[in-house]
Amino acid sequence: MPECEAEVMPNQPWNENGTAIVTPKPPFPTTQTKELPLVNHSGGDLTVQRSEYPDGLVVIPVDSPPGSQPATLPLRSSSGGEIILKNTDHIDWPDGVVTWFTGY
Numbered sequence: 001m002p003e004c005e006a007e008v009m010p011n012q013p014w015n016e017n018g019t020a021i022v023t024p025k026p027p028f029p030t031t032q033t034k035e036l037p038l039v040n041h042s043g044g045d046l047t048v049q050r051s052e053y054p055d056g057l058v059v060i061p062v063d064s065p066p067g068s069q070p071a072t073l074p075l076r077s078s079s080g081g082e083i084i085l086k087n088t089d090h091i092d093w094p095d096g097v098v099t100w101f102t103g104y
Helices: none
Strands: 005-011 018-024 036-041 046-049 056-061 071-078 082-085 097-101
Touching: 005 036, 018 056, 018 097, 036 046, 036 097, 046 056, 082 097
Parallel strands: 036 056, 071 097
Antiparallel strands: 005 018, 005 071, 018 036, 046 082, 056 097
């Protein structure tokens, strides 16, 4: 699947765990809006499991939240059971990332 982006609007301040409204942008195959859990992550790699987050997850770096609401973040998707996020020193997703599970 091509690299895509999504518009993300948190339901609380970025630096608080909670939920966010997420809308993928083209060329993603759908522009269906979902409410996904949002977690702040202290850094490093992270594996997001479909069994824990069936639709996906918004991950925001603790020390570098987005500066705007809504924000455009990269979207990583998978039809499998997990999405592995690599993030050495927040280079790969400095403001955050959306994980989105497709199909079942």
